[in-house]
Amino acid sequence: MQTLNLTHHISNDQQGLYLLMPFEMPAFTERIDIEYSYPYNHNQPLTVENGNFSSRQRVNRIDLGLLAPDGSQVGASGSSRDVIFVSTTEATPGYQPHPLSAGTWQIMLGAYVVSPNGVDVKVSLRFTPKTRRWLKGDLHTHTLASDGLLPLDHLARHAREHGLDFIAVTDHNQPVKRASFPKIPGLTIIPGLEWTHYKGHSNFLGVEEAYQGAFFTNTDEEVQEKFRQARQNGALICINHPLESSFGFRFNLEALDFDLIEVWNGPMRPKNIETIAWWDQMLKAGKRQVAVCGSDYHEDTVFQRLANPTLNVLAWSASEKDILAAVEAGHSYFTYSPTDLQLDLDVDGATYGVILPWRTGLEAHLQALSLETGDQIRLIDQDGERILLTAPGNGDWETNIPVEKPGYLRLEVWRSFFPGLPMLPALVTNPIWFDSVL
Ligand SMILES: [Zn+2]
Numbered sequence: 001m002q003t004l005n006l007t008h009h010i011s012n013d014q015q016g017l018y019l020l021m022p023f024e025m026p027a028f029t030e031r032i033d034i035e036y037s038y039p040y041n042h043n044q045p046l047t048v049e050n051g052n053f054s055s056r057q058r059v060n061r062i063d064l065g066l067l068a069p070d071g072s073q074v075g076a077s078g079s080s081r082d083v084i085f086v087s088t089t090e091a092t093p094g095y096q097p098h099p100l101s102a103g104t105w106q107i108m109l110g111a112y113v114v115s116p117n118g119v120d121v122k123v124s125l126r127f128t129p130k131t132r133r134w135l136k137g138d139l140h141t142h143t144l145a146s147d148g149l150l151p152l153d154h155l156a157r158h159a160r161e162h163g164l165d166f167i168a169v170t171d172h173n174q175p176v177k178r179a180s181f182p183k184i185p186g187l188t189i190i191p192g193l194e195w196t197h198y199k200g201h202s203n204f205l206g207v208e209e210a211y212q213g214a215f216f217t218n219t220d221e222e223v224q225e226k227f228r229q230a231r232q233n234g235a236l237i238c239i240n241h242p243l244e245s246s247f248g249f250r251f252n253l254e255a256l257d258f259d260l261i262e263v264w265n266g267p268m269r270p271k272n273i274e275t276i277a278w279w280d281q282m283l284k285a286g287k288r289q290v291a292v293c294g295s296d297y298h299e300d301t302v303f304q305r306l307a308n309p310t311l312n313v314l315a316w317s318a319s320e321k322d323i324l325a326a327v328e329a330g331h332s333y334f335t336y337s338p339t340d341l342q343l344d345l346d347v348d349g350a351t352y353g354v355i356l357p358w359r360t361g362l363e364a365h366l367q368a369l370s371l372e373t374g375d376q377i378r379l380i381d382q383d384g385e386r387i388l389l390t391a392p393g394n395g396d397w398e399t400n401i402p403v404e405k406p407g408y409l410r411l412e413v414w415r416s417f418f419p420g421l422p423m424l425p426a427l428v429t430n431p432i433w434f435d436s437v438l
């Protein structure tokens with residue numbers, strides 16, 4: 001944590017002015033705490049018949065505000081708060097959550113009342129740096145705005161109660177505004193839309209308006225134009241449940257610019273296993289395709305539940321921007337629920353989604369947490385698949401895996417959820433890639 005202490009003298013003739021105090025925001029700050037203090041009162045003894053009376057008179061009143069590098073007002077609190085904070089996702093009332101970009105920020109000191117001798121205002125700034133953490137969420141949900149059962153505020157509370165850190169709202173062909181989101185502490189809500197056509201579904205994430213006009217199109221060119229606009233407007237683009245028989249993706253993927261493929265949609269079933277295998281063929285063919293999962297939640301049923309599956313993302317903060325950046329980069333794995341089952345992979349400090357130069361003697365360090373008896377950890381690379389471990393009991397496992405050649409490496413945990421029934425994937429990771437060094 002970095003701190004900065006500043007003192008600003010305000011003279012009596014500056015009373016009535018708004019004064020600016022610049023400071024440098026360090027790069028990679030997640031939260032800033034600002035505390036300010038100054039002598040409020042002038043105390044004076046008064047003569048009384050018995051005892052000592054000290055009369056108190058307010059002689060200084062200084063207001064506080066904060067401006068971002070572009071001059072926009074992040075917040076202002078008058079003289080009613082001595083301590084405020086702003087982070088990428090939360091802030092003291094009167095202030096807005098704001099990305100804390102590196103650069104010159106300004107504290108506004110309002111010289112409302114200043115004593116004849118002037119006043120020294122002490123301002124102390126505390127910068128909390130970003131640290132990467134695993135977050136759990138779901139990027140594919142529906143509400144009452146399309147064919148889901150719950151209104152958005154109900155869905156959001158449900159998500160938080162379920163232990164999720166983020167959700168994306170992706171109603172069929174229905175754009176949504178951030179201003180309409182309920183404020184749920186600890187939950188980041190991401191705007192999105194499931195572009196839904198008879199020939200394919202695609203999530204456009206992180207934008208309020210992905211494209212101009214209506215959703216429907218009748219030609220491939222118009223579809224390409226929708227995707228081009230979504231890209232231009234900054235959407236993260238995901239091809240949803242591509243192999244589903246009745247609502248799979250039947251447009252030419254080669255002609256479209258997209259970021260992600262949803263390889264695990266809703267409860268694990270043969271179609272998802274087929275889709276994971278199809279994606280793996282792409283990886284074997286050398287395409288560095290990042291995958292994602294989504295519950296496609298509409299309502300709780302025997303089969304469908306929110307965050308079944310759960311997207312586990314290693315992000316720099318819980319802001320929408322940092323979550324989507326981590327999703328895009330593939331720093332993620334998917335689990336059947338918000339379970340404690342976890343696979344941490346570390347290769348020279350890097351993890352899933354990263355491209356590393358390969359070298360002789362390279363090793364991946366794997367830590368598996370909350371395995372259950374009989375769980376199989378499978379390693380899939382450019383050459384095929386092998387079982388690394390069949391868990392001998394409930395517990396954790398740690399090992400080193402040699403990376404023998406360039407290519408990719410990804411992991412799955414398979415579990416028998418019901419005695420006698422076949423094993424199913426309980427966890428699927430994105431790959432980590434290894435470049436050959438010439
Ligand atoms: Zn769909």
Ligand SMILES: [Zn+2]
Pocket residue numbers: 140142194296
């Ligand atoms: Zn859907």
